[in-house]
Amino acid sequence: MRLLVVCLGNICRSPVAEGVLRARIAASSIAGRVELDSAGTGDWHIGEPPDRRSIANAAGHGVDIAGLRARQIQAADYRRFDWLLCADRANLRDVRARAPKDATAQTALLLDWCGIGEDCEVPDPYTGGPAQFEHVFQLLDRAADGAIARLRQELRRG
Template identity: 30%
Template sequence: MINVLFICLGNICRSPMAEAIFRQLTEEEGIADQFHVDSAGIGDWHVGLPPHEGTRKVLDQKNISYQGMKARQVVKQDWETFDYIIAMDEQNIHDLETIRKEVEGVTVAKLMDYVEKAEEENVPDPYFTKNFDYTYHLVSKGCSALLSEIKQKRGV
């Protein structure tokens, strides 16, 4: 089982979008049973809430399920559970480092690190920009590139 955790600030916009897109990609490729995919936020402001209305709207337009998703806060134990902890921006990486446990073999990276010639280094937060379509565009590219990388490295 390959365990992938997506991280953003509050776990209602970018990371649940990435979780939903990544799950959809693995389902389309018939490899969903080889993955455990989740998302979490740095902060606890939205714990227990569903994805943001803007995230739900863009996922509905693309016919991508987010059923059952509820925001949660990242915890130290996530480093023992997940092989990949994928953040949406540099600030998330910095915040993760402050709570990171010293665990070997956990890849911590930004989603855009996997995209060749990415137009952005960080995925802008649509909670503030209100541009959920652009966020979807970036997250979708990142998830596809991440899945390709994992398949190549893990022989999936």
């Protein structure tokens, strides 16, 4: 199973989601069976590390995302990944609008896919403070439980 988590700039939400999911999957029975990456719809931060506040918040929870680097979603991602999981509706709309004709990946809101709630979004903490970054981490940590449950089920079927 191959998952790509997508947000706007790939410096706050999607790298935290990647880091949390990577850590939780590595500690689970599905370790080694899931490929995971993150990307942004925008190109402003290509090659940059995650936002320092995201790095610090994740590190405070034992998740190291400092080595990740921002990238923009590419046409090949639509064929390489099984799922493109978007942080919010605007990201989902952009991802769907950019899909090449030969796209095979399915698209969904990340929190919906993880079973957190229908039409739920991960809020962008970029203009906020520590409380917003902590809220995003807690939301994504909770989503990781649902993601692992779903992945176990899909891998069993697969």
